[in-house]
Amino acid sequence: MADVQIRDVHKAYGEVETIKGVSVDAPDGQFVVLVGPSGCGKSTLLRMIAGLEEIDRGTISIGGRVINQVEPKNRDIAMVFQNYALYPHMTVAVNMAFSLRLARTPKAEIARRVAEAARILGLTEYLERYPKQLSGGQRQRVAMGRAIVRNPQVYLFDEPLSNLDAKLRVQMRAELKDIHARLKTTTLYVTHDQIEAMTMANTIVVMRDGIIEQAGAPLELYDHPANTFVGSFIGSPAMNLIEGHCDGQNGAIKLDGEAVLRHGVHGVPAGPVICGIRPEHLAIVDAESDGIDVVVTTLEPTGSDTLVQARLGDQIIAAQLRERITAQPGDTIRLGSAPENTHLFDAKSERRIAASD
Amino acid sequence: MLRTKKWRFAILAILPTLAIFAWVRMFPIWETLRLSLHRWDILSRDKPFIGLENFRELFQDQLFLNALVNTTIIAFGVLFVTIPAALVIAALIYHRTRSRFAGFYETTVFIPHIVSLVPAAMAWKWIFDANLGPLNAVLEFFGIPGQAWLFDPVLSVICIIILCSWQALGYAVLIYLVGFKNLPHTLFEAAKLDGASGIQRFFFISVPLLRPITLYVSVVTLISGFNVYAQAFVLASDSQGAPGRLVRVLVLDMLENAFRNYRVGYAASEAVILLCIVLVLTLVQFGLLREKWNR
Numbered sequence: 291m292a293d294v295q296i297r298d299v300h301k302a303y304g305e306v307e308t309i310k311g312v313s314v315d316a317p318d319g320q321f322v323v324l325v326g327p328s329g330c331g332k333s334t335l336l337r338m339i340a341g342l343e344e345i346d347r348g349t350i351s352i353g354g355r356v357i358n359q360v361e362p363k364n365r366d367i368a369m370v371f372q373n374y375a376l377y378p379h380m381t382v383a384v385n386m387a388f389s390l391r392l393a394r395t396p397k398a399e400i401a402r403r404v405a406e407a408a409r410i411l412g413l414t415e416y417l418e419r420y421p422k423q424l425s426g427g428q429r430q431r432v433a434m435g436r437a438i439v440r441n442p443q444v445y446l447f448d449e450p451l452s453n454l455d456a457k458l459r460v461q462m463r464a465e466l467k468d469i470h471a472r473l474k475t476t477t478l479y480v481t482h483d484q485i486e487a488m489t490m491a492n493t494i495v496v497m498r499d500g501i502i503e504q505a506g507a508p509l510e511l512y513d514h515p516a517n518t519f520v521g522s523f524i525g526s527p528a529m530n531l532i533e534g535h536c537d538g539q540n541g542a543i544k545l546d547g548e549a550v551l552r553h554g555v556h557g558v559p560a561g562p563v564i565c566g567i568r569p570e571h572l573a574i575v576d577a578e579s580d581g582i583d584v585v586v587t588t589l590e591p592t593g594s595d596t597l598v599q600a601r602l603g604d605q606i607i608a609a610q611l612r613e614r615i616t617a618q619p620g621d622t623i624r625l626g627s628a629p630e631n632t633h634l635f636d637a638k639s640e641r642r643i644a645a646s647d
Numbered sequence: 648m649l650r651t652k653k654w655r656f657a658i659l660a661i662l663p664t665l666a667i668f669a670w671v672r673m674f675p676i677w678e679t680l681r682l683s684l685h686r687w688d689i690l691s692r693d694k695p696f697i698g699l700e701n702f703r704e705l706f707q708d709q710l711f712l713n714a715l716v717n718t719t720i721i722a723f724g725v726l727f728v729t730i731p732a733a734l735v736i737a738a739l740i741y742h743r744t745r746s747r748f749a750g751f752y753e754t755t756v757f758i759p760h761i762v763s764l765v766p767a768a769m770a771w772k773w774i775f776d777a778n779l780g781p782l783n784a785v786l787e788f789f790g791i792p793g794q795a796w797l798f799d800p801v802l803s804v805i806c807i808i809i810l811c812s813w814q815a816l817g818y819a820v821l822i823y824l825v826g827f828k829n830l831p832h833t834l835f836e837a838a839k840l841d842g843a844s845g846i847q848r849f850f851f852i853s854v855p856l857l858r859p860i861t862l863y864v865s866v867v868t869l870i871s872g873f874n875v876y877a878q879a880f881v882l883a884s885d886s887q888g889a890p891g892r893l894v895r896v897l898v899l900d901m902l903e904n905a906f907r908n909y910r911v912g913y914a915a916s917e918a919v920i921l922l923c924i925v926l927v928l929t930l931v932q933f934g935l936l937r938e939k940w941n942r
Binding site for chain 1: 836837847930
């Protein structure tokens with residue numbers, strides 16, 4: 291096992307720079323998730339670690355060794371691709387043994403490692419099948435088995451669950467987490483699904499347009515997003531971002547001239563701000579309390595809670611309410627949140643003004 | 648009721664196509680099969696039924712057997728030259744598609760396929776010419792004695808194989824290139840990470856995955872190889888005296904029997920033999936190159 295250090299890495303395709311000076315640390319044995327919208331450069335970064343893309347500038351080190359010029363096969367990494375990239379003409383066993391055969395590993399050792407990986411992944415009875423004869427989840431496991439048999443220093447996963455249906459994705463997520471807990475191998479995992487990132491990572495790296503917006507533990511990103519992008523990207527449903535004006539004195543944020551929301555940050559200068567409130571932190575409050583009056587547009591009761599979409603001026607506000615409500619579309623309700631759950635962002639730079647607690 | 652109507656419409660819709668197919672495809676085959684059991688001299692109205700007499704005679708006809716052997720050698724020779732060469736050339740072109748010359752390479756390889764048979768064969772005839780040909784000139788430049796390429800029975804067959812392969816190569820490369828372009832790129836990346844070198848990726852990934860293409864190209868190449876005629880006729884005609892003695896091929900033998908010897912039934916029986924050979928070989932190829940993993 292080894293740590294991965296990415297230092298000021300750049301990558302451009304012609305005039306277009308896709309990675310603009312990224313630095314990431316993946317400590318030994320950690321599960322680091324690179325997350326971001328399509329085109330943010332997360333897969334490119336992973337491919338650069340794998341050696342499938344050249345590095346224009348900066349360095350990538352695995353276990354202290356700079357691997358910029360090292361052939362992919364000599365980087366001691368294993369990668370699981372989004373479409374699994376299983377060799378369709380080889381059985382599961384041969385797929386898993388392929389890299390070991392190329393490395394001229396003794397046959398007995400290959401058999402032992404394949405059997406062990408198959409046992410871990412529950413593939414023992416499928417070893418003689420071809421990929422086409424397997425379900426999506428089984429193929430996914432074979433792809434992981436192919437990585438496991440190599441016993442690499444680092445695992446790279448490029449959106450490995452995105453081809454699976456929702457139910458299987460949840461199951462595989464748990465299995466992946468379990469396998470990582472058992473093998474304790476440094477893992478870099480790319481996804482655009484923030485739920486995957488939140489549930490699996492030790493560290494989440496949020497990327498946008500080739501730069502890192504924020505890196506940290508999942509709950510740190512959830513509780514203290516560095517900017518509006520991270521705030522709205524991490525968490526589901528996404529954080530509500532409401533433009534307002536801070537009066538600079540009593541922790542009130544005015545919307546359209548009326549003091550309606552309160553924040554818990556001291557010493558915020560007066561001026562325009564963006565107020566971030568997560569849907570799950572909103573609740574229906576009475577008319578005397580601070581809050582925002584919104585017009586309900588849709589109601590989605592899920593049993594455990596009710597997701598409300600409501601209109602505030604031109605903006606749609608989402609609220610995830612724990613209680614079942616009687617309001618109907620078209621009704622006006624008053625929503626409020628505790629001051630400590632209100633995040634403040636600078637209206638210009640969109641960066642976090644201060645922690646709300 | 649609706650089902651019956653749908654069926655009636657479907658049959659009516661495909662009937663014209665079926666009729667044309669039957670007329671231009673099935674009827675000639677049927678007629679050839681029928682003729683092979685008769686004796687007919689083109690001119691007379693009599694076509695007496697003689698059963699398998701034509702076939703019995705065929706297998707004692709030294710010229711036919713000679714043509715059968717020559718054609719088989721040429722067809723398999725072309726197959727064994729074209730398939731590996733086309734695979735390698737297509738791989739080289741595909742993996743160098745970023746080169747400015749990729750289009751040039753593709754065109755260069757494909758041109759022989761669209762050049763008319765006879766002029767191409769004439770050009771090769773000049774290349775192989777014992778006295779004036781550049782091939783012997785080059786050989787002699789390196790101190791290797793020139794050969795009578797088109798007069799020696801063995802060398803003549805080799806010359807025809809070279810010419811036919813040169814012509815078949817362009818088409819085969821083109822089809823293989825399409826195959827290469829359709830192979831999933833991630834498989835090669837995965838193989839790269841698994842430690843496979845370029846040559847190992849070619850043999851362990853490309854070649855097996857291109858099996859359906861290889862099946863198609865080899866069937867087409869083998870069939871056209873068994874139908875070789877113009878190349879042999881042009882290339883070896885000087886040395887043939889009465890055409891087709893030295894490098895006699897099946898189609899040439901058929902034509903001679905039908906239109907020089909006026910033995911149409913006999914020629915038809917040769918065509919039937921050719922049909923059977925091609926059918927059997929195609930089935931064998933299907934059996935050999937079928938994808939186990941895709942069933």
